[in-house]
Amino acid sequence: MPRLLESKKNSNPSTEKAEVSNRKRPVAIKRTVETPPLSYDLSSLIEAPIFHPNEKEFNDPIEYLEKIRPECERFGICRIVPPASFKPECQVADAMRFTANNQYIHRMFRRRGTNSRKLEAIHRHLRELNIDYQPAPCIGGIEVDLPGLYEAVQDLGGPGHVLEKNLWAKVADTLKIPRGAQDRFSKLDTIYCKYLLPYATLSDDERSKLLQKVDSQQNRQSIDDEDEDECIIKGSSMPLSTFYRIARNTFSVWFPNANFSATDTSVLNPAQVEASYWKLVTRRAAHVCVHSGNIDSGQSGYGFPCNKTSRHPWNLKVLTNNNGSILRSLGPVAGCTVPTLHVSMLFSSSCWYRDPHGLPWIDYMHTGADKIWYGVPALQETVLKQAMDKLVPDLVKGDKSVWLSSDTVMVPPTMLADQKVSLSRTVQKSGQFVVVWPRAFTSSLSAGYSVSESVCFAPVDWLPIGESCFKELRINNEPTVFSLQQLLWSIAHDNRSTVNVLKRVFPILKPGIDEEIQLRSSLRDFGVQHWKKLSASESNQRSDGKKRRLPSTTDESDMECDVCQASLFFSRAECHSRADSPVTWCLIHALQKIKDHPRVTQHVRVFFVHDEDELRKTVQTLQDHIRTKSLRRSTSHQRSSTL
Incomplete structure (x- = not known):
């Protein structure tokens, strides 16, 4: 999914574009919540609709998606199986580097479990001894379960007995250390001596007191290592070849009897993967870290090819410029109009999420193992929120209309179904599309190594949804990936825009321009005297000469308000009352800050690209353009009727 969408602002999506958000969720009041029994009966889930378009129907993706939309929106997602002739290339390379995300499966549902509790105690003791435990110790690219390692050694008689009898082979098998990992016994020995021997030499009473401190700290909502309160964090940079090796090792750990490669799970039932995954998620007894990657294909050139011989309309790099999508007027926006390439391995997850702008998006599986998707339609939002608030109250923002952050939580679909949430499920295979409809919630998990690609699109009917979503985001002080004003302005100045599109844009753009003009007038009335019109080249710099959050769709750090985080397009105000950055x-x-603190007025400077006359002229020109085009259309229709 285009996870760069949120990560663009927070680093998430995005990309996501390709880092996990570093913004921490506000601390919630913890409530004691019991984990309901986990059901593996998937019959309570509805099968998402599947479509098999013929060659003719497959000519125009937006036209076809609009055709099936009425049937699909009530499910949230659907799957599309292309005609057999559709066999696009996928451009990847072993040397392709990207920053991976670390996904902690045991923290996906609830952050705290028996394993996490013991690990925090171990980390706390290491901090007291000034022993650095980051990055986490790995063997074969897989993070070692330190609490599991401690317990395995204790079960075999303690460190002295294991060291004396050299029982590391039994320890390795207990921890499911990949058999193909180089020097796995000596590495286990080294890891134990460095990270666990100090903890093992404590008395039972000392370890008990450590655990009590951890529990007390959790009750006070105080965490020494904030990463330990997240289920997905930014990992290290690696080439695709390394990612594949880790994917292969991870697969062999959990399915050692499967005698095929990590790229082929044709004989592995996806339900088998689901059962193993949800056990790990809900029991939280083992430390399980897998990886995923989100790559901006616009910069890397990977994924769907983009050349004269690869112009199929369902090529996502072509689809983004389809004349049925109004986003084409916006230009390249990482994680939105520029496709994002996703690499996954066994148990890689996309947490419950919906696009913050309410955009529909499409995902194509280039190659690899199946991906299991769950979808909740937009009409089920209230029921879903009630269920989430009951099951994971600490991970939802119950007092906000934008209540679910990305990369936050995986709740088993059967638990949601038990709470009367209507869910759909589908299994995406290599060479198939999954479409997510406006404001739908989705989550997914991978059955093995895979490469997929996704991008957003927007038919003109999305505009009222988008307007509502942008207002909601602003009220909730949530970031946006692009400015709605910029999109509307771009559509209005795009010669390709049809009269029908312009008619839908005008009633949203005009009030926005009227508000902009009124705000400028009010700021002048309150005494703001420093105004500067910027050229296109100047708009990418702050007044102190430093580049910062440019109002450019091609930059990953768009100018945004430090209060509401809205992307700024028409203008911005800078306050230079402090010695450091404005x-x-x-x-x-x-205006609100000036009303509350009149003294800041003298420090405020306003920068804008279009003056009021230009704004008014755009409104008038657009109105005249619509009238002229409508008249021509009406005249042409009358002539056709008389003939």
Whole structure:
């Protein structure tokens, strides 16, 4: 999924674009919640619709998606199996580097479990001894379960007996250390001596007190290592070849009897993967870390090819410029209009999520193992929120309309179904598309190594949804990937825009321009005297000359308000009351700050690209353009009727 969408602002999606968000969720009041029994009966889930378009129907993706939309939106997702002739290339290379995300499966549902509790105690003791435990110790690219290693050694008689009898082979098998990992016995010995021997030499009473401190700290909502309260964090940079090797090792750990490669799970039932995954997620007894990667294909050139011989309309790099998608006027936006390449391994997950802008998006599986998707349609949001608030109250923002952050939680679909949430499920195979409809919630998990690609699109009917979503994001102080004002402005100045599209844009763009003009007038009335019109080349710099959050769709650090985090397009205000970098505000919050603190007025400077006359002219020109085009269309229709 285009996870760069959120990570673009927070680093998430995005990409996501290709880092996990570093913004921490506000601390919630912890409630004691019991874990309901986990059901493996998938019959309570609805099968998402599957479509098999013929060659003719497969000519125009947006047209076909609009055709099937009425049937699909009530499911949230659908799967499309292309005609057999559709066999696009996938451009990847073993040397392709990207920053991987570390996904901690045992923290996906609830952050705290028996394993996490013991690991925090071990980490706490290591900190007291000034022993660095980051990065986490790995063997074969897989993080070692330190609490599991401690217990395995204790079960075999303790460290003295294991060291004396050299029982590391039994320890390795207990921990499911990949048999093909180089020097796995000596590495286990080294890891134990460095990270666990100090903990093992403590008395039972000392270890008990350590655990009590961990429990007390959790109750106070205080965490020494914030990463330990997240289920997905930024990992290390690696080439695709290394990622594949780790994927192969991970697969062999959990399915050692499967005699095929990590790229082929044709004989492995996806339900078998689901059962193993959800056990790990809900029991939280073992430390399990897998990886995923999200790569901006616009910069790397990977994924779908983009050349004259690969112009199939369902090529996602072509689809993004389809004349049925109004996003084409926006230009390249990482993780939105520029496809994102996703690499996954066994148990790689996409947490429950929906696009913050309410955009529909499409995912194509280039190669690899199956991916299991779950979908909740937009109409089920209230029921889903009630279920989430009951099952994982600490991980949802119950007091906000934007209540679910990305990369936050995986709740078993059967548990949600038990709470009366209507879910659909589908298994995406190599060479197939999955479409996510506007404002739908989705999650997914991978059955092995795979490479997929996704991109957003937007038919003109999305505009009222988008307008509502952008207002919601602003009220909730949530970031956006692009400015709605910029999209509307771009559509209005795009010669390719049809009269029908312009008619839908006008009633949203005009009030926005009217508000902009009024805000500028109010700021002048309150005494703001420093105004500067910027050229296109100047708009990418702050007044102190430093580049910062440019109002450019091709930059990953768009200018945003420091209060509401809205992407700024028409103008921005900077407050230079501090000696360090200026604070950036949208005009709404600049006016609010001036009203609350009149003294800041003298420090405020307003920068804009289009003056009021140009804004008014755009409104008038657009209105005249619509009238002229409509008249021509009406005249042409009348002539056709008389003939």
